[in-house]
Amino acid sequence: MLLSLAACHRRDPAGAAPGPSAAASAAPTTSAAPATTTAALAEALGDPEKGHALALRFECNRCHDGAVPEPAAAFELQCFHCHQQILAGTLKPPKRQEKRWREGVTGLRDVPTLTSASKRFRRAWLTSFLQNPFDLRPRLAPTMPRLAINAAEARDLAAYFGAPDTAALHAEAAAEIARGDAGRGRALMEAKGCPSCHVFTGVPALAGAAKVDPADKGVAASLSLAPDLRYARERLHPDALLAWLKSPKQMKPDTAMPELPLTPVEVRDLAAYVRTATLAPIEALPALPRLPLLGRPVTYDEVSGRVFKRTCWHCHGEPDYAVGDGGPGNTGGFGFKPRGLNLVDYSSVASGFVDDQGERHSAFEPLADGTPRMVAALLARRSEEADRPRADVRGMPLGYPALSPEEIQLVETWVAQGRPR
Amino acid sequence: MKLRSIVRIVSASLLLLPFGLAGAPAPAEACGTEFFSVVDHSAENISSAEKALGQGRYEAAATSVFQIFPKLRSTKVGAGPLSDRALRILALAAVRVDGGLTVGKGVTWPMAGVTPEQKEGNLVFAIDTLRKLNEKRANSPSFQTDLAEALGKVPRYRAESYAILTQLAKKDLVASAEGYATLARLHEALGEGAPRDAAVKRCEGMTKTPKACQVPASPATTSS
Numbered sequence: 001m002l003l004s005l006a007a008c009h010r011r012d013p014a015g016a017a018p019g020p021s022a023a024a025s026a027a028p029t030t031s032a033a034p035a036t037t038t039a040a041l042a043e044a045l046g047d048p049e050k051g052h053a054l055a056l057r058f059e060c061n062r063c064h065d066g067a068v069p070e071p072a073a074a075f076e077l078q079c080f081h082c083h084q085q086i087l088a089g090t091l092k093p094p095k096r097q098e099k100r101w102r103e104g105v106t107g108l109r110d111v112p113t114l115t116s117a118s119k120r121f122r123r124a125w126l127t128s129f130l131q132n133p134f135d136l137r138p139r140l141a142p143t144m145p146r147l148a149i150n151a152a153e154a155r156d157l158a159a160y161f162g163a164p165d166t167a168a169l170h171a172e173a174a175a176e177i178a179r180g181d182a183g184r185g186r187a188l189m190e191a192k193g194c195p196s197c198h199v200f201t202g203v204p205a206l207a208g209a210a211k212v213d214p215a216d217k218g219v220a221a222s223l224s225l226a227p228d229l230r231y232a233r234e235r236l237h238p239d240a241l242l243a244w245l246k247s248p249k250q251m252k253p254d255t256a257m258p259e260l261p262l263t264p265v266e267v268r269d270l271a272a273y274v275r276t277a278t279l280a281p282i283e284a285l286p287a288l289p290r291l292p293l294l295g296r297p298v299t300y301d302e303v304s305g306r307v308f309k310r311t312c313w314h315c316h317g318e319p320d321y322a323v324g325d326g327g328p329g330n331t332g333g334f335g336f337k338p339r340g341l342n343l344v345d346y347s348s349v350a351s352g353f354v355d356d357q358g359e360r361h362s363a364f365e366p367l368a369d370g371t372p373r374m375v376a377a378l379l380a381r382r383s384e385e386a387d388r389p390r391a392d393v394r395g396m397p398l399g400y401p402a403l404s405p406e407e408i409q410l411v412e413t414w415v416a417q418g419r420p421r
Numbered sequence: 422m423k424l425r426s427i428v429r430i431v432s433a434s435l436l437l438l439p440f441g442l443a444g445a446p447a448p449a450e451a452c453g454t455e456f457f458s459v460v461d462h463s464a465e466n467i468s469s470a471e472k473a474l475g476q477g478r479y480e481a482a483a484t485s486v487f488q489i490f491p492k493l494r495s496t497k498v499g500a501g502p503l504s505d506r507a508l509r510i511l512a513l514a515a516v517r518v519d520g521g522l523t524v525g526k527g528v529t530w531p532m533a534g535v536t537p538e539q540k541e542g543n544l545v546f547a548i549d550t551l552r553k554l555n556e557k558r559a560n561s562p563s564f565q566t567d568l569a570e571a572l573g574k575v576p577r578y579r580a581e582s583y584a585i586l587t588q589l590a591k592k593d594l595v596a597s598a599e600g601y602a603t604l605a606r607l608h609e610a611l612g613e614g615a616p617r618d619a620a621v622k623r624c625e626g627m628t629k630t631p632k633a634c635q636v637p638a639s640p641a642t643t644s645s
Contacts (some may be wrong), residue, residue, distance in 0.1 A: 319502070320502035320503065321502075324502070340560070340561070346627070347563045347566070347596040347597050348563055350596040350597070350627075352593075360592065361592065361594075362592060365592075417626075418623070418626040419627070420627070421598065421627050421629050
């Protein structure tokens with residue numbers, strides 16, 4: 001299962017961090033027409049004040065603690081905290097639902113906080129990641145959702161969350177790391193057991209992974225939240241990487257990463273390996289099969305039980321049963337406009353969704369290639385996982401692993417059969 | 422009251438005070454505070470009533486909503502999300518038995534559907550309720566279909582029903598089998614054979630009780 005999750009990686013650092021990174025790293029210069037230059041530079045660098053407002057609009061604090069100084073979103077909107085409380089037994093559903101809720105809550109337990117983000121992340125990387133999120137944490141099922149963020153908004157958010165990319169600010173640390181010994185760094189990584197939690201895609205297999213029980217609550221969060229080290233060189237400024245290795249908790253007090261006693265030379269060598277190890281290109285994922293239609297009747301009850309209820313309801317729910325909140329895919333949230341797509345019962349599913357002009361459309365209307373829209377959205381999620389996002393269809397489920405080929409086959413068969421009850 | 426009794430009461434209260442304070446909720450923290458949230462059982466019961474409605478158990482569905490909201494007949498649309506759902510259930514239950522619904526024994530304002538006048542009165546109540554619900558939840562094919570289904574039961578409203586349903590059908594947004602059944606009957610009354618058959622087919626696909634999709638032949642088509 002870990003290997004299959006590890007296979008979800010799609011990013012090649014050679015192709016990463018497009019767009020404003022060059023402007024962001026360059027030292028600002030003055031020239032004629034300073035107002036225009038300043039405005040253009042500000043736009044290229046992003047506006048942290050706008051970024052703060054965007055963080056509220058996109059409801060970053062609904063998942064991530066430490067995102068904004070404002071109080072946390074209302075509890076009903078906090079996806080992870082609700083699930084954490086269900087698992088901890090402190091949120092009491094009705095008796096007969098308790099068992100079902102606990103069994104059903106397998107995801108949305110662990111989520112990285114954004115505490116001290118501005119000390120750590122490169123803005124250029126954030127700008128790219130926000131527009132094109134990918135599976136950064138192979139042992140964590142949910143991923144950053146692909147929100148409706150444009151390039152300018154991504155830059156502003158990155159300016160709010162990230163550290164300035166100006167090369168001069170990080171030159172000393174970069175030079176320090178350049179003096180490190182990557183070979184020793186790799187040996188240290190194995191000796192210190194870093195592979196116990198971290199995957200490092202693209203380097204020769206690392207030894208030293210201690211046997212860790214994923215069910216062990218003490219290490220569960222460490223395992224889930226440990227990012228793939230392949231992307232550390234893009235994500236973190238060199239000084240942030242050094243500081244992190246010296247003391248993760250000083251950089252981020254709520255981190256799940258343990259403190260590793262390291263000498264300054266060891267820190268430098270580890271950082272050198274992380275930043276300079278040769279990375280094999282990521283292999284393109286083979287396309288998962290699109291299974292043929294089933295040859296048996298498929299009813300709404302089966303599709304609802306296996307797909308809608310299990311996966312879709314939270315975001316496409318019934319507001320009357322949920323304090324007026326039908327979820328981001330229905331009454332809006334995460335910066336999405338209300339789309340009115342309610343997947344809770346047959347009649348609601350048949351009622352479709354609302355477009356940008358406020359017009360209702362069937363969720364099953366065929367796209368240009370004849371694929372029903374709902375099926376196209378499910379297939380698009382698989383494309384996103386393979387780093388081939390579609391511009392015209394947002395993949396579903398948002399921020400979750402794609403449905404299995406069998407589940408998509410079930411939905412597609414049901415639709416093809418005329419959506420029988 | 423004697424002074425000694427007052428002192429005893431006050432003393433007892435002071436002794437119990439720490440227990441009361443201990444039971445008081447702790448100040449809330451940003452997250453991780455233990456608290457208990459209990460789902461309102463009314464929601465579950467309404468959901469069960471909706472299931473009964475969908476299964477064709479109209480009297481049971483209507484009885485349930487009266488048990489949850491005894492004053493339902495005098496509750497206005499918009500009073501609350503659950504009472505709105507209850508009103509919808511009651512309205513559709515009345516529609517689907519052509520107004521012949523008698524439920525709510527023991528409540529202040531039950532529903533009686535025995536005489537033709539009572540049946541028509543129930544249908545008018547249903548139409549009025551569903552119209553208000555439709556206005557409240559604008560641009561919802563589900564509510565539009567419900568309203569059109571009710572309108573289709575009363576001759577003077579059939580044109581309006583037809584307009585709503587044909588528009589929804591063009592965009593594949595008729596939200597219920599009953600909606601398609603209504604549309605099929607309206608097509609039949611207008612002598613529109615092919616659209617009628619298409620609506621019947623969609624109805625049969627959407628229901629577990631295909632009998633509900635049968636369209637009685639209209640006098641015009643049987644008079645040959």
